[in-house]
Every structure is written in structure tokens, then in C-alpha cells.
Amino acid sequence: xxxxxxxxxxEIDALSCVRGDRVLFRDLSFEVRPAELLHLKGRNGSxxxxxxxxxxxxxxxxxxxxxxxxxxxxxxxxxxxxxLMYLGHLNGIKGDLTAAENLRIAATLxxxxxxxxxxxxxxxxxxxxxxxxxxxxxxxxxQKRRVALARLLANKARVWILDEPFTALDVAAVQLLxxxxxxxxxxxxxxxxxxxxxxxxxxxxxxxxxLGGTDA
Amino acid sequence: xxxxxxxxxxxxxxIAMRRRSDVFTTLIFFVxxxxxxxxxxxxxxxxxxxxxxxIVWVGALLASMLALEQIFSADHRDGTLExxxxxxxxxxLLVSGKVLAHWLVSGVPxxxxxxxxxxxxxxxxxxxxxxxxxxxxxxxxxxxxxAIGAALTLGLxxxxxxxxxxxxxxxxxxxxxxxxxxxxxxxGLGGQSHLSLLGAILVASLVLAPLATAAxxxxxxx
Numbered sequence: 165x166x167x168x169x170x171x172x173x174x175e176i177d178a179l180s181c182v183r184g185d186r187v188l189f190r191d192l193s194f195e196v197r198p199a200e201l202l203h204l205k206g207r208n209g210s211x212x213x214x215x216x217x218x219x220x221x222x223x224x225x226x227x228x229x230x231x232x233x234x235x236x237x238x239x240x241x242x243x244x245x246x247x248l249m250y251l252g253h254l255n256g257i258k259g260d261l262t263a264a265e266n267l268r269i270a271a272t273l274x275x276x277x278x279x280x281x282x283x284x285x286x287x288x289x290x291x292x293x294x295x296x297x298x299x300x301x302x303x304x305x306x307q308k309r310r311v312a313l314a315r316l317l318a319n320k321a322r323v324w325i326l327d328e329p330f331t332a333l334d335v336a337a338v339q340l341l342x343x344x345x346x347x348x349x350x351x352x353x354x355x356x357x358x359x360x361x362x363x364x365x366x367x368x369x370x371x372x373x374x375l376g377g378t379d380a
Numbered sequence: 381x382x383x384x385x386x387x388x389x390x391x392x393x394x395i396a397m398r399r400r401s402d403v404f405t406t407l408i409f410f411v412x413x414x415x416x417x418x419x420x421x422x423x424x425x426x427x428x429x430x431x432x433x434x435i436v437w438v439g440a441l442l443a444s445m446l447a448l449e450q451i452f453s454a455d456h457r458d459g460t461l462e463x464x465x466x467x468x469x470x471x472x473l474l475v476s477g478k479v480l481a482h483w484l485v486s487g488v489p490x491x492x493x494x495x496x497x498x499x500x501x502x503x504x505x506x507x508x509x510x511x512x513x514x515x516x517x518x519x520x521x522x523x524x525x526x527a528i529g530a531a532l533t534l535g536l537x538x539x540x541x542x543x544x545x546x547x548x549x550x551x552x553x554x555x556x557x558x559x560x561x562x563x564x565x566x567x568g569l570g571g572q573s574h575l576s577l578l579g580a581i582l583v584a585s586l587v588l589a590p591l592a593t594a595a596x597x598x599x600x601x602x
Binding site for chain 2: 171180221222223224242243245246248250252253254255256257258259260261265269270273274275299
């Protein structure tokens with residue numbers, strides 16, 4: 165992987181999103197560089213989740229574009245997805261599959277092989293030891309969230325887009341996730357997250373973008 | 381290239397095996413619908429032979445309709461669908477995998493049970509053979525076309541009814557050639573030409589339907 169100045173950056177250029185007939189944000193422009201954490205702030209309903217979905221390429225913005233390494237992500241599609249890890253409100257895990265199965269299938273679809281033993285290792289790291297081969301529907305809300313977050317540990321994506329990643333997690337898990345995100349950013353990755361909690365972990369690398377006024 | 385396809389099929393089959401009741405509902409629905417007609421019409425072999433192809437085929441149509449809604453709705457609810465759209469794999473390929481798994485679970489059992497149901501209608505061995513072949517060629521097409529409708533109605537409140545209105549008219553060509561093949565065999569004309577047309581429809585939808593479904597899924601997740 166290339167690092168430093170040659171690594172591609174994520175550019176958001178004059179992005180506008182409309183939901184129904186309500187304008188969520190207009191002409192939003194910023195960029196995210198390698199080794200940077202972007203903390204997206206805003207009141208409830210200010211369009212944070214919508215913006216993240218647009219950045220992931222799930223949602224077609226009203227106008228403006230998102231560029232990865234200079235090209236519109238709409239054109240890159242799968243080429244961009246290769247570098248992307250998106251985690252929304254939904255965990256994206258199947259209740260009828262075990263935690264390990266969920267993790268391995270997600271990895272294969274993301275384009276890399278994850279061995280059974282490595283999957284168990286990752287699940288142990290995220291605090292699910294002893295729950296690896298239980299159907300996910302029997303796990304608690306926080307444990308399901310951990311299964312989803314385990315993908316972050318197994319994945320090699322450069323851009324992480326995380327929508328409220330700390331919800332439903334206990335104190336230890338929040339700490340762990342903060343460490344994981346910090347390691348990712350320090351090793352040259354980018355992370356774009358929304359959270360209502362303070363994000364003390366990155367320090368000088370953290371930037372903040374506010375949506376819908378400053379009273380957030 | 382085909383590995384993601386294999387994993388999607390394997391994933392969906394694993395899930396189907398862990399909730400077997402869903403599989404049997406479709407099959408039992410098919411058996412009941414097709415068995416009701418001889419009871420209602422009466423045991424006149426000549427009449428039964430005449431109506432058999434149409435009834436078995438309409439039964440298969442309705443049964444595969446019944447199972448359609450589940451192709452994408454569960455994945456939509458738990459977020460695996462949006463993750464699927466964000467993988468580096470071509471979405472049409474993943475859709476093909478899901479449709480294949482869906483057909484294996486809801487279509488193949490219908491094909492296997494159909495000769496047994498055909499016996500109730502006093503069909504000859506020849507006609508039974510053609511019935512099985514026509515269903516084998518026709519039911520994958522039903523799943524492929526149905527997937528487009530399922531993707532288009534994803535997340536709508538009255539999606540089920542709308543899905544039926546959307547998809548049933550598109551099933552008509554399959555019904556005509558499927559039932560036609562069996563009728564032609566019963567009347568001694570031979571059903572080869574009908575079967576060829578069924579095969580042609582299958583090939584066309586195999587190429588086009590996953591692309592249309594993938595596009596519809598992107599809209600649904602927007």
C-alpha cells in the first residue's frame with residue numbers, strides 16, 4: 165500500500181442532499197486525508213447519516229460529487245468499495261449464522277480470505293470469547309454490535325465510515341474501539357465517524373465538521 | 381470470480397436449512413392448491429387430464445410468488461443487503477447467487493414433487509416427464525423475474541400485494557409455454573418446441589434479470 169503524499173484522498177465537493185422536500189445540507193465541501201479522523205457533528209436529523217451514506221456511495225446526492233483519488237466514486241464503484249468499510253445503524257449480520265460465520269462470509273465478499281482460526285482470534289480480541297459459534301440472534305445488542313465491529317479488525321480497508329459506532333457498547337468496548345480507530349488512523353488510514361460522545365483519542369489528527377448550525 | 385457466488389449460495393442455503401419451516405410452507409402450499417382441484421371438480425379422468433397442465437403450472441406460479449418476498453426483505457432489514465452493495469464484487473453476481481439459492485430452496489422441491497401431483501390427474505408417463513422438464517426450465521425463470529419485482533417493492537408497506545400485481549403478468553409467457561408443453565404432449569403433438577422456447581426465456585432472463593435486480597436494489601437502498 166502506498167503511503168504519504170501519493171495516497172489517495174477523499175474529496176467532498178459541493179455536496180447537497182435533499183430528503184423529501186427538505187434540504188439537509190447544501191454545498192458541503194471538505195476533504196479527508198490519510199492518517200486523519202473526521203468527526204462529524206450535528207443535531208439529530210441534521211443529515212449526518214445521510215452524508216455518510218452518500219460518502220459510502222449508497223445514496224445518490226442531489227448535486228456535487230464525492231471523489232476518491234480524483235475520480236467520482238459513482239464511476240469507480242467496486243474499485244472504491246475495495247478501500248471502504250461502512251458500518252451504519254444496522255449491524256449487517258445474519259441472526260441465523262454464528263459470529264464466526266458472519267465474519268468469514270463478510271470477509272470473502274470484501275475480497276479476502278479469513279481462516280476459521282483467524283476469525284475466532286479476532287472475535288476473542290473484540291471480547292466475544294466463548295460466543296464464536298452461537299447463532300447471532302442469541303447475542304445481546306452490544307454483542308451483536310461487537311460482531312459487526314470485529315470486521316474492522318479483520319479488514320484492511322483504508323477508509324472507515326462509522327455511523328454511531330459506540331452505541332450499545334459498554335465502557336470496555338468503547339475503550340477498545342477507540343484504540344482500534346486510533347491504530348487505524350495512526351497507520352495511515354482515514355476514519356469518518358459520527359458520535360454524540362466526545363472523541364478524545366486521536367488528538368492532533370482529529371478534525372470536526374459540523375452540520376446544520378453550531379448548536380450541536 | 382465465482383467464489384463470492386459460491387459463498388452467497390452457501391450462506392443462504394445454510395440460513396434456509398436453519399429455518400426449515402419456511403421451505404416447507406411453499407411446498408405444502410403447492411401440494412394443497414394443486415390437490416384441491418380434483419376434489420372440487422370430481423374424479424372424471426378425461427376432464428382432469430385436460431386441466432392438469434394448467435393447474436400444476438398455476439400452482440407452481442403462486443407457490444413461487446409466495447416465497448418471493450423473502451429473497452431480499454430479511455437482508456434489507458438486518459443491513460446485510462447494504463453491506464452487499466458495498467463489497468468490491470459485482471452486485472449482479474451476488475444477486476445471481478441469491479436467486480440461485482432461492483430457486484434451490486423454493487423451486488426445486490416443486491419440481492421434485494410435481495410428478496406425484498401429476499399422477500392425481502391421470503397424466504401419462506410421457507406427460508409427467510415433460511411436466512418435470514418444463515418446471516425445471518420454467519421455475520428458475522420465475523425466480524429470476526420475481527427477484528426484479530422483489531427488489532422494486534423492497535421496503536414498501538403493502539409490498540406483497542404490489543409484488544403480485546407487478547410480477548404475475550410477467551409470468552404469463554412462462555405459464556403459456558410451460559403448460560403448453562405438457563398439453564402438446566398429452567394431445568400427442570410433442571412438446572419440444574415449447575420446451576425450447578422455455579429454455580430461450582430462461583437464458584434471456586439469466587443474463588438480463590440480475591442486472592435489472594441489481595439496479596433496483598441500488599434504488600431501494602438509496
